[in-house]
Amino acid sequence: MKLTKILLPVDFSEQGDGAAQQAAALARHFHAGLILLHVNPIQVAALMLPEAFSGPIDTGWITALEAQGRKELDTYRQADLAGIDVRKIVVTGDPAASIVDLAHRERPDLIVMPTHGYGPFRRFLLGSVAAKVLHDVDAPVWTGAHLQKSSQPMWKRIGKVMCAIDLRMAEPALLWARDFASEFKAELLIVHAVEEKQPEGSPAISAAQASEYIQCLQRKLSIAGEILIEEGNPAQVVQAAANRRNADLVVIGRSPREGVSGRLRTNAYSIVRDAPCPVVSV
Numbered sequence: 001m002k003l004t005k006i007l008l009p010v011d012f013s014e015q016g017d018g019a020a021q022q023a024a025a026l027a028r029h030f031h032a033g034l035i036l037l038h039v040n041p042i043q044v045a046a047l048m049l050p051e052a053f054s055g056p057i058d059t060g061w062i063t064a065l066e067a068q069g070r071k072e073l074d075t076y077r078q079a080d081l082a083g084i085d086v087r088k089i090v091v092t093g094d095p096a097a098s099i100v101d102l103a104h105r106e107r108p109d110l111i112v113m114p115t116h117g118y119g120p121f122r123r124f125l126l127g128s129v130a131a132k133v134l135h136d137v138d139a140p141v142w143t144g145a146h147l148q149k150s151s152q153p154m155w156k157r158i159g160k161v162m163c164a165i166d167l168r169m170a171e172p173a174l175l176w177a178r179d180f181a182s183e184f185k186a187e188l189l190i191v192h193a194v195e196e197k198q199p200e201g202s203p204a205i206s207a208a209q210a211s212e213y214i215q216c217l218q219r220k221l222s223i224a225g226e227i228l229i230e231e232g233n234p235a236q237v238v239q240a241a242a243n244r245r246n247a248d249l250v251v252i253g254r255s256p257r258e259g260v261s262g263r264l265r266t267n268a269y270s271i272v273r274d275a276p277c278p279v280v281s282v
Contacts, residue, residue, distance in 0.1 A: 001179035003030040007108040007139070009099050009129075010038045010076060015114035017077065022142070022278065023112035024080040032109070033085040036076065037102055038069045040092040066090045096132035103137045110280075112142045115272060131269070134254070134281055140176060144278040158184040162247040163225075164191045164238040164271060167205065167213060171221065173253035176282045178223045180251070188225035189245060190214060193237035207231065235270030243276050250279045 008023040010016055027034040069090040091098050103111060115130040134141055161184075163177035174190070181188040192214060194207050205213075207229045214227050228245075230237045242250055252268050272279045 001030075001176075001183045003027075003032045003109040005033050005035065005106065005108045006030075007035045007037060007099075007103060007106065007111045009095070009111070009113045009133075010036050010073065011095075012038075012072065012076070013114070019112050019114045019143075020077045021080050024077065024084060026110070026112070026142075027084050033087065034081070035102075035106060035108065036073055036086060036088045037099060038073055038088075038090045039095040039098040040065045040069055040090070041095050066092060096129045096136075099129070099133050100136045103133075103139055108139050110140050110142055111137060115143050115145045130272075134272070140280050140282045142278055142280045143272060144275065145273050158186050158248045160187045160189060160245060160247045161249050161251060162189045162191055162238070162242055162245065163251045164193075164234070164241075165214070166234075166253055166267070167192065167210065169253040169255055170214075170217060173251050173282045174217060174221055174223055176280065177251040178221065178225075180249070180280075181225075186248070188223070189228060189241075189247065190218075190223075190225050191228040191230070191238055191241045193234035194229060194231045195234065196231065234267040235274055238271050239274045239276065247277055249277055250275050252279060252281050254281050 003026065006023055006027050008020060010020065023034060026032070070088065073088040073090065089102065091102075099111070099113075111133065113130060113133065130141075130143055134143070158180075161177050161181040163173055165173055177188060180186075192210050194205065194210055210229055211227055214229075218224065218227075228241055230241070238250060238252075241247070250271065252271055254268065268281060272281065
């Protein structure tokens with residue numbers, strides 16, 4: 001695996017600090033460049049003004065806010081970012097749209113960001129910015145509802161990588177998980193949940209059939225790893241397995257097709273929200 005460019009949206013929050021530490025550790029390990037993006041979330045409502053108030057709009061305040069943002073980025077997490085090739089960008093606008101636009105232009109190999117899905121509403125809420133980014137970007141997104149600071153370097157903590165697969169879109173996630181686990185010499189676990197009630201339009205697949213299919217994928221993709229197949233709600237199965245096996249990272253797949261259900265399906269949102277460790281959606 002080779003990561004050459006990592007995008008880190010910065011909102012100066014505590015969760016963002018945890019994401020910054022993990023992005024820095026990854027950038028340092030892979031000798032990757034790091035782009036810091038701060039978005040001033042300013043939205044100006046379109047109002048019907050009397051003709052007397054029409055005329056040029058003073059945007060000096062936007063310039064001042066962006067200058068302040070650049071000043072804060074210049075001193076942001078200096079110890080963590082020391083020795084890393086860092087580029088800093090400040091823009092004004094909708095945070096999610098700005099992140100997506102920059103990702104489409106820069107084509108990073110990885111985006112690292114927190115979800116802010118925490119507190120009493122954590123089980124119901126995935127931060128809207130993260131949700132939009134997960135839906136609209138092509139790059140893998142490393143995220144989690146509670147990215148925390150750590151006193152240990154990232155590469156010393158990656159010992160188990162769990163790939164939670166949907167059989168309809170398993171290969172990209174399996175390949176990414178295989179390569180990442182290999183990079184860190186980590187154990188790879190493959191988990192699949194057999195739902196009691198299959199999604200509408202999907203054929204019923206037994207645990208034995210799922211196991212056989214995954215073994216075929218392993219042979220095809222040259223992937224070694226223990227297979228865990230359990231019945232139940234996918235998010236709950238993945239959460240329990242990640243806790244039980246002390247996973248350091250969970251990798252899941254996103255649909256390559258956009259549509260009514262979106263690129264990240266309902267179960268994937270729940271996995272991102274509730275997993276006990278960071279989640280990479282591929």
